[in-house]
Amino acid sequence: MKIGLEIHFQLKGNKLFCSCSTEGTESGSSFRRKLTPVMGEMGKVDNAVEYENIRNREFLYHVSTNSCLVEKDEEPPHPVNIEALNTAIAISEALNCKILDYASFMRKIVIDGSNTSGFQRTGIIGMDGYIETSKGPVRISTITLEEDACRKISEKHGRAEYSLDRLGIPLIEISTEPDIADPDHALETAKAIGHFVMSMNNFRREVDSIRQDVNFSMGFGRVEIKGVSKLSFIKDTLDYEIKRQKALNEISGKFSGRSPELGKFIDISDIFTNTGSSMIKKAIASGKSVMCARLPGCNHLMKYGNYRLGRELADVAKNIGIGGLMHSDEFPAYGLMDDELNKIYQSAGKMDNDAVIVVIADKPSFQILRPLLIERMDKIMKLDLAETRAATPSGETRYLRPLAGKERMYPETDIPLIQITEDHIENIKDMVPKSIDEIKSELVEKYKLSYVEAESLINTNMLSTFLSIVKDFNYPSTVSRILLQIIPEFEKKRDKKLTPDEKADILGVALSQGNSYSRNDTVISILGIAKRKHWDRSTLEMAISLYMLDNIPLSELETRQELIPLTEEEIRKVITELVSSADISEKNIIVLFRKKTVRAFDPKVVIKIFRELKPSN
Amino acid sequence: MLIGQKVDFSYKGTEYTGTFISSSGETITVKLGSGYNITLNSDSFKVLREYDDGNIEDNQRTATASECGNNGTCILTTGGTIGSSVDYKTGAVKPVKDISYLYNFVNNISQFKLYHENIENMLSENVDSGKWVTFARKARDAMKKGNSVIIFHGTDTMQYSASALSFMFEEQTKPIIFTGSQRSSDRPSSDAFLNIEGSIHFASMEMGEVGISMHTDTADDSVSLYRGTRARKMHTSSRNAFISIGEHAMARYSNGTISEETYMKKPSENIVLKDKLDDSVGLIYFYPGMKEEDFYNLAYNKKAVIIMGTGLGHVSSGVLNIIKKLEKETSFFMTSQCIYGNVNMNVYSTGRDLLQAGVIPLDNMLAETALVKAMYILGNYPDSLDKLMRANLRGEIEDILK
Numbered sequence A: 001m002k003i004g005l006e007i008h009f010q011l012k013g014n015k016l017f018c019s020c021s022t023e024g025t026e027s028g029s030s031f032r033r034k035l036t037p038v039m040g041e042m043g044k045v046d047n048a049v050e051y052e053n054i055r056n057r058e059f060l061y062h063v064s065t066n067s068c069l070v071e072k073d074e075e076p077p078h079p080v081n082i083e084a085l086n087t088a089i090a091i092s093e094a095l096n097c098k099i100l101d102y103a104s105f106m107r108k109i110v111i112d113g114s115n116t117s118g119f120q121r122t123g124i125i126g127m128d129g130y131i132e133t134s135k136g137p138v139r140i141s142t143i144t145l146e147e148d149a150c151r152k153i154s155e156k157h158g159r160a161e162y163s164l165d166r167l168g169i170p171l172i173e174i175s176t177e178p179d180i181a182d183p184d185h186a187l188e189t190a191k192a193i194g195h196f197v198m199s200m201n202n203f204r205r206e207v208d209s210i211r212q213d214v215n216f217s218m219g220f221g222r223v224e225i226k227g228v229s230k231l232s233f234i235k236d237t238l239d240y241e242i243k244r245q246k247a248l249n250e251i252s253g254k255f256s257g258r259s260p261e262l263g264k265f266i267d268i269s270d271i272f273t274n275t276g277s278s279m280i281k282k283a284i285a286s287g288k289s290v291m292c293a294r295l296p297g298c299n300h301l302m303k304y305g306n307y308r309l310g311r312e313l314a315d316v317a318k319n320i321g322i323g324g325l326m327h328s329d330e331f332p333a334y335g336l337m338d339d340e341l342n343k344i345y346q347s348a349g350k351m352d353n354d355a356v357i358v359v360i361a362d363k364p365s366f367q368i369l370r371p372l373l374i375e376r377m378d379k380i381m382k383l384d385l386a387e388t389r390a391a392t393p394s395g396e397t398r399y400l401r402p403l404a405g406k407e408r409m410y411p412e413t414d415i416p417l418i419q420i421t422e423d424h425i426e427n428i429k430d431m432v433p434k435s436i437d438e439i440k441s442e443l444v445e446k447y448k449l450s451y452v453e454a455e456s457l458i459n460t461n462m463l464s465t466f467l468s469i470v471k472d473f474n475y476p477s478t479v480s481r482i483l484l485q486i487i488p489e490f491e492k493k494r495d496k497k498l499t500p501d502e503k504a505d506i507l508g509v510a511l512s513q514g515n516s517y518s519r520n521d522t523v524i525s526i527l528g529i530a531k532r533k534h535w536d537r538s539t540l541e542m543a544i545s546l547y548m549l550d551n552i553p554l555s556e557l558e559t560r561q562e563l564i565p566l567t568e569e570e571i572r573k574v575i576t577e578l579v580s581s582a583d584i585s586e587k588n589i590i591v592l593f594r595k596k597t598v599r600a601f602d603p604k605v606v607i608k609i610f611r612e613l614k615p616s617n
Numbered sequence B: 001m002l003i004g005q006k007v008d009f010s011y012k013g014t015e016y017t018g019t020f021i022s023s024s025g026e027t028i029t030v031k032l033g034s035g036y037n038i039t040l041n042s043d044s045f046k047v048l049r050e051y052d053d054g055n056i057e058d059n060q061r062t063a064t065a066s067e068c069g070n071n072g073t074c075i076l077t078t079g080g081t082i083g084s085s086v087d088y089k090t091g092a093v094k095p096v097k098d099i100s101y102l103y104n105f106v107n108n109i110s111q112f113k114l115y116h117e118n119i120e121n122m123l124s125e126n127v128d129s130g131k132w133v134t135f136a137r138k139a140r141d142a143m144k145k146g147n148s149v150i151i152f153h154g155t156d157t158m159q160y161s162a163s164a165l166s167f168m169f170e171e172q173t174k175p176i177i178f179t180g181s182q183r184s185s186d187r188p189s190s191d192a193f194l195n196i197e198g199s200i201h202f203a204s205m206e207m208g209e210v211g212i213s214m215h216t217d218t219a220d221d222s223v224s225l226y227r228g229t230r231a232r233k234m235h236t237s238s239r240n241a242f243i244s245i246g247e248h249a250m251a252r253y254s255n256g257t258i259s260e261e262t263y264m265k266k267p268s269e270n271i272v273l274k275d276k277l278d279d280s281v282g283l284i285y286f287y288p289g290m291k292e293e294d295f296y297n298l299a300y301n302k303k304a305v306i307i308m309g310t311g312l313g314h315v316s317s318g319v320l321n322i323i324k325k326l327e328k329e330t331s332f333f334m335t336s337q338c339i340y341g342n343v344n345m346n347v348y349s350t351g352r353d354l355l356q357a358g359v360i361p362l363d364n365m366l367a368e369t370a371l372v373k374a375m376y377i378l379g380n381y382p383d384s385l386d387k388l389m390r391a392n393l394r395g396e397i398e399d400i401l402k
């Protein structure tokens, strides 16, 4: 088994080749463009029809508040965003790459409209590195700095609509060699790389800011799985793909690699004149036809146990816009009655061992669909499974397109070479993210945390939050306790996670710097009040409890009785009262004292005064 | 190493295979198998093996000479972004060899008979009056064979060349259309293809003028035809950089259809080309505090000087004194830096003084157009300079009352 990863992550701040912000909203205007794939850029597309389709596609670009003439492809790129370049250098250093003497950018032709220019600007910054894992080093082939593409809004009737808001956001791509041994190892490697990414101050931290592609092969051709959205899905996705390929291997074995011959499509629309299936009724009313075809020997292979041949065929249909491909392993379903099924099977000529597929589509589509289905069956039977697949949000994969030919690239002559000297690399040494082990020992030595605490902060992704708070609120052990114990405990008690606003209310602006939401500096926070009022740990925890469990608003906390510590004078008064009653000792004084007041107090002072006042017997 | 040669090399201790692209002494550029070019310091790059595959591309090929046939559309290429293609290995820009590729990339042109002749390969900033004469003669030859003429030209000086041909052709039998692009044609997003599509359609009109065919807007929706003498490049980089100053575009092309928007001269029966230009003309942009001697040096020994004055057409009293001194040998003409609007030298005393000194106001004629017009008149009708400069010969003066 061979697995490789490509991890892309966005940077926030400014775009890569202009000074537009990475954040923005729609501005209301739009413009229409076309792309002309020029001289040989098409690579292997020599099919005239496909070529025409590409040439006649229209793209509508929605202008965003964070776009200028560069995003509109109306002006050459500005000099490269130096902070983004430095980030790419820093991450290359962290991953033991060789930094190139010069950053030079290329134009990678992209004709799906996702780039207004028709190409993506991309350049290699680091090459030939590695990352340590429990199963040995995984080699890093390249680290590139590139511009992100437009965000797709919709696609219909040959017209795709895009927003310019995402176009030009700096994107760093980290590609590994296929050194990863299994799905668990893939997850571990992705997490290890992810650690470096997330420790970069300018990592964008939005929903879509990190995207992962997985390259996978288990001997049946290389599969590129695009767009695994979450780290944790890498393993699920790979497990799914392994299961899929194993099942296809078994199916291919049953036929000794020879493809069963797909029967002719037979129009069976007439069967359904009085059908109870509302789906079929609607489809026929809208002018579509229902056709069926026999797949010899495929009974109980379409959807049975681990077999999902039906899905393989449905994916191909879906790609040309045919949503309705049903098959005999699913029936009875879709409101079809037994006599309708019998008629379908009879029309298709189904024998016991055969499967039947039923397709609802416009009549002309069947001519396009049939050769695609035959080709698909053939590929599966020959176990030539190489292709590009998409990761689904549920951790599965689905057919996307054949593997792309080699990307067509040529130099971006509008951007001069940027020399990266030894001095330059030396100057940004502080930006180089530290490895997990280095960070752990720093947390233990510098902040006196336990190894367990250090590990939890890293594993729960709270390291940057911790560090930014500690910079401002100088009690590392208290901060660590609040993050790792107090807040999770209260969250459990009230059965509701903190919202970002609540988080800012408790932890203050320090936290917001590492996150997308921003709070004005003048906004107070519980930690801020604690710092100003010199609260001790128990008062602080009481404040968080009031806020989280009793829903006391932040603005009222400062004047709450519970949070105004008793003065020595007041403590003396309470103890005097207590001493007059019976059974008071140093063992129970604190418990009894707490019953007497809702306000905060320093237990040490209570003990001290008790010793002074206790009856001397 | 030769361009395109496969090499094994080492860099910082690791060995790679790539294709040699170029070297500059200090640096070496190699293309990796992934398609990326990387540029390294020569001293950190060590060649381990050069492959001899005998299949290295000849990069010295130049445009083949060809000539225009009859009764079609003749495309004359002169260089500029639009007439260039990119060497995808090195990124170097070279003139196109053969424009038959246009049929594959430009929509709605299959019904046209296209010919191609490469007449120059130059950056448009190097165009001069000698080149305009060449362009004009080539255009005449093409028209003689019954062809319409399209000239691919760099956009920077396109308005000067278009003006020059406007004046030199006193009569023409076919349209002469200049076109160019703001995004080079190697890019899928290039505006060249739609501009060319528009120019081919404009060239088929019953019209006898010189125009410029460029994007109407940032969108790939339509192309406008601007009168050669009224067109001006008004943006450094955007697709819709060209507009007609003070008048509508002559025509607009969209989706296979032309709509005519304003007056265009009908074609003549004959071709009358006056191919003499006298470039003893100056163009002086006046600015506050301009030194008298600087003005003097720019104007001295010129037969005509076009001044771009401030506002309604003014210069400082110091410059006025120099004009008075040179006025015997040099004709002075006034245009405005405002680009839009007429000069009017009767409103302020400075203007009246300038008129008295013999400076001739050119109404709303563009300064660049006036420069080229003066060369044409000096070359062909030197005795009528002052009178003809004030006349509207090719729509160069937009009469708002007409």
Ligand SMILES: [Zn+2]
Pocket: A015, A018, A019, A020, A066, A067, A068, A069, A070, A071
């Ligand atoms: Zn921008």
